[in-house]
Amino acid sequence: MRAFTYERPVDMAAAVVAIGKPGAKFLGGGTNLLDLMKVEAETPQHLVDVSRLPLARISEEDGGLRIGATATNSDLAADSRVRERYPVLSRAVLNGASGQLRNQATTGGNLLQRTRCYYFYDPSMPCNKRVPGSGCSALKGFNRIHAVLGGSDACIAVHPSDMAVALSVLDAEVEVQSASGRRRIKITDLHRLPEATPHKDTTLANGELITAVILPAPPAGGQVYRKVRDRASYDFALVSVAAVVEREGNRIRSARIAMGGVAHKPWRALEAERQLAGADLSDDAFAAAGEAAVKGAQGRGHNDFKIALAARTVARALIEAAAQNKA
Amino acid sequence: MSNTPVTRRGLLGSGAALGAALHGGRTFAQSSSDGAGAMTVEVGLTVNGAHHNLRLDPRTTLLDALRDHLGLTGSKKGCDHGQCGACTVLIDGVRKNSCLNLAMSCDDREITTIEGLGTEQALHPVQVAFVKHDGFQCGFCTPGQICSAVGMLAELKRGLPSAVTPQLTAAAMEVAEAEVRERMSGNICRCAAYPNIVAAILDAAGKA
Numbered sequence: 001m002r003a004f005t006y007e008r009p010v011d012m013a014a015a016v017v018a019i020g021k022p023g024a025k026f027l028g029g030g031t032n033l034l035d036l037m038k039v040e041a042e043t044p045q046h047l048v049d050v051s052r053l054p055l056a057r058i059s060e061e062d063g064g065l066r067i068g069a070t071a072t073n074s075d076l077a078a079d080s081r082v083r084e085r086y087p088v089l090s091r092a093v094l095n096g097a098s099g100q101l102r103n104q105a106t107t108g109g110n111l112l113q114r115t116r117c118y119y120f121y122d123p124s125m126p127c128n129k130r131v132p133g134s135g136c137s138a139l140k141g142f143n144r145i146h147a148v149l150g151g152s153d154a155c156i157a158v159h160p161s162d163m164a165v166a167l168s169v170l171d172a173e174v175e176v177q178s179a180s181g182r183r184r185i186k187i188t189d190l191h192r193l194p195e196a197t198p199h200k201d202t203t204l205a206n207g208e209l210i211t212a213v214i215l216p217a218p219p220a221g222g223q224v225y226r227k228v229r230d231r232a233s234y235d236f237a238l239v240s241v242a243a244v245v246e247r248e249g250n251r252i253r254s255a256r257i258a259m260g261g262v263a264h265k266p267w268r269a270l271e272a273e274r275q276l277a278g279a280d281l282s283d284d285a286f287a288a289a290g291e292a293a294v295k296g297a298q299g300r301g302h303n304d305f306k307i308a309l310a311a312r313t314v315a316r317a318l319i320e321a322a323a324q325n326k327a
Numbered sequence: 328m329s330n331t332p333v334t335r336r337g338l339l340g341s342g343a344a345l346g347a348a349l350h351g352g353r354t355f356a357q358s359s360s361d362g363a364g365a366m367t368v369e370v371g372l373t374v375n376g377a378h379h380n381l382r383l384d385p386r387t388t389l390l391d392a393l394r395d396h397l398g399l400t401g402s403k404k405g406c407d408h409g410q411c412g413a414c415t416v417l418i419d420g421v422r423k424n425s426c427l428n429l430a431m432s433c434d435d436r437e438i439t440t441i442e443g444l445g446t447e448q449a450l451h452p453v454q455v456a457f458v459k460h461d462g463f464q465c466g467f468c469t470p471g472q473i474c475s476a477v478g479m480l481a482e483l484k485r486g487l488p489s490a491v492t493p494q495l496t497a498a499a500m501e502v503a504e505a506e507v508r509e510r511m512s513g514n515i516c517r518c519a520a521y522p523n524i525v526a527a528i529l530d531a532a533g534k535a
Contacts, residue, residue, distance in 0.1 A: 001386045003366060006431060010352030031427050034388075035408050049432055052352070078487045083495040094490040098513025099479055100415055104423045233490065233512035 001037050008049040012211065016179045018048045019207045026050050026209055028070065028109035031101050036114060039121050041130050051106065055211055058082070063217035069108030069210045073097065073163070076107055086215060088223035088242050092166035095227045098234045108210035111164055111174065111190060114201060115157035115264075116236055117146065128154045129198045136198075144302035145238065148310070149294070150263040155198030156300060158261055159191055160236050165260035166225055167213065168268050169242040175212040176204060184214065191265030198264070219256060221246030222324025226317040227260075228309060237261035239310045245321035250281045255318060257293055262310050269293035269314065281322060283315070290315035355385070355431055370431045374399065375443025383430055390414045392430035393440060401441035401470040405515070412514035415471040415478070416440050422478025424513075441470035444477065453477050453531045462527035464518035472514045476528045479510045483532070502532045 006027075009015040019026060023045030027033055030051075036042035055068040058079050065081055076082060077093040097105065105113075119125045119137035126135035138146050138156050146156040164187065172187040190202050204210075224243045229235040240260035246253040255276040257269040272292035279285045290311035297307045355368040367382045372389075374397060381396050390407070393399040393416070405413035407426045414425040417439040425438075445451035453476050456462070463469040483500050491509045492500060500506065507528050508521070516524060 004385060005366075006355055006368075006385055006429070008353040008432070014352065027432070029427075030429065030432070031409055031424070034427050034429065038407065047429075051432070052435075074482075074487060078485075080496075083488065087495050090488065090495055091490070094488060094492075098409075098412065099482065099489075099510050100412060100422050100424045100475065100513045101409060101427075103421045103478075104427065231512075233509050 002040060002043040002045075004037075004044050004047055006047045006049065008052060010052075012053060012055075012177055012209070015048055015050050015053060016177060016207060016209055018046075019209065020179065021046045021048075024048055028106040028112075029072070029104040030109075031097075031105045032109065032113040036121075040123055041114075041121055050209065055108075061214065064215040067107050067213040067215065069212055070106045073102035073105045073107070073110060074099075076163075077102065085218040086166075086170060086223070088225045088244065089163065089166040089170060089215075091225040092162040092227075092240075092242060095225060095240075096162040107163070107213055110161055111210060111213075112202065112204075113160060116160045117157040118142070120157060129157060129194075129201075132197070132199045139300060142302055143300045145236070145261075146300060146303050147263050148297040148299055148303055148306045149259075149267055150193045150265070151298065151300075152194045152196065152198070154196050155194035155264065157194065157198065157264060159201070159263070159265050160261075161266070162225070162227065162237060162240055162260060164191065164266045165240055165258045166242045167215075168258035168266040169223075169244050169256040170219065171216055173214040173216075174210055175214060176208040177211045178205065178208045182211075187213075188266070188268050194264045201264075219244045219246070219254075221254065222321040224317045224321040224324065226313055226320065228313055239306055239313050241310075241313045241317040243314070243317035243321040245276075245318055245325055247281060247322055247325045252276045252279050252281055252285065252322070255289070255321075257289065257314055257318070259293065259310055259314065262294075262297070262306060271295065272314070276318070283319060286315040286318040286322070287311075289318060353434070368431055371434050372397070372430065372438065373436070374438045375440060376437075381430070385429070385431060387430045388426050389416070389418075389428040389430045389433050389438070390425040393425060393438075399440050399442050402474075403467055403470060405468065405471075410515070411468070411471075412475055413468050413471040415475040415514065417474055417478055420478070420481065422475050422482075439474070441474055444473065451477065453480070453528070456527040456531035457524070460523045460527035460530060462520060462524040463516075464520050468514060468516045468518075472511070472516065472524055475511060475514045476524075476531065479507075480528070480532055482510070502529065504529065507532075 025044035027047045027049045055070040057068045077090045125137045167187045173184045227240040242258045244256040259267040272289040293314045403413035405411035409424040409427045416425045
């Protein structure tokens, strides 16, 4: 681990100033950042520990919820309002990591965690995300866990968050604060595709601190989070799906679909959603939506299986969500 | 302050001034008093009810501080990446991986390790259950398993749901084998003593 200095600012004003120091990074729960520092995939010169800032509250706001950025994954998943109104979010969070990690990891940090691509973690291997311009080892290497949608010749890493996939179907917004002000970003605009600059995971500007995630009123319909992984627990998704289906008798009034484990960002399948809106309720309609969700997908060899897996997981999640929303 | 180049000495000075002005926040005075030029910080840690003042490299994890500086070698370094759970301790009563915490970020916390859970004369009920059910083979993961189980049972009591909880909105959580297995998935046992570990935890929870 490279040497660094450390401070724990008392309030947000101090934090957004402290982040202006050379090589400074915010430290939340640290479950990912500290791990990356050990392998020197991250080498901050200064840590600004924001874990004690008064941002842990979850509160009612405009018919929805405001989730403070330092609310832990455990507290978020256990919040009675989240469990009742946003079960897809509670389920997604509970399906990620371990009990110990969820007790420490924060809401903001979950969104900003970095890919688990093994080449990103291995300083002896080229990786455009870690060292821009060095090349991508996954393209022709072991790429079983890698992206089938939205990848580029520079990077096929996937975003590892389960929470962000659920937030995508909930149309959440992310509130960020910097020394120059505050703004809100749609969750689907927070993460970016790798293109030629995969070292940038998000659209955040330098020095911006996530202060909250804002949930609008919950969508009508049944909510499901379905995760497929190599182990039954405590593993990242090969494919995951967050689905919301609103029924009207034997018709589908509306559907929302987001996928994890398939792209550099949570992947909202808008075309598949449009296809379902107003359609007759049937397993065939959901299977077709699954196919639409992976339209244009490109396998890289070891991860070819993800395309069929994603289509089927989307269909299954939609069927389950529709079953929950029996009129 | 943010506009001036930060040197180690400059940070020391500004840090001391800032520290005096803050309530609850913390800037650590850093010095290179070890003679070799390595930077160290003064860190106070409260472990098993006792307070210790340590001089540490800022990079020191809580796990390394416990093992190498306080001689509390019950907490084990299995993977050092938060994947195996052998380093699990209770921080303010909540189970966490000590390998993924910087020691100096824990200076305002109460830390409980396996050494603080019980004594040889009066073992913690979860320790008693592990002995009774032979909940280990080589024993390396056991301190982490037991600390994790103590934290997990408290989570169950508080009604925290898990990924296998059938009804998220249930008022009380069931203490069942499937729940224990899911909730303990952050603790790996390479001897695969899982059946006895689960039996011990169910017993400790009064459910065996």
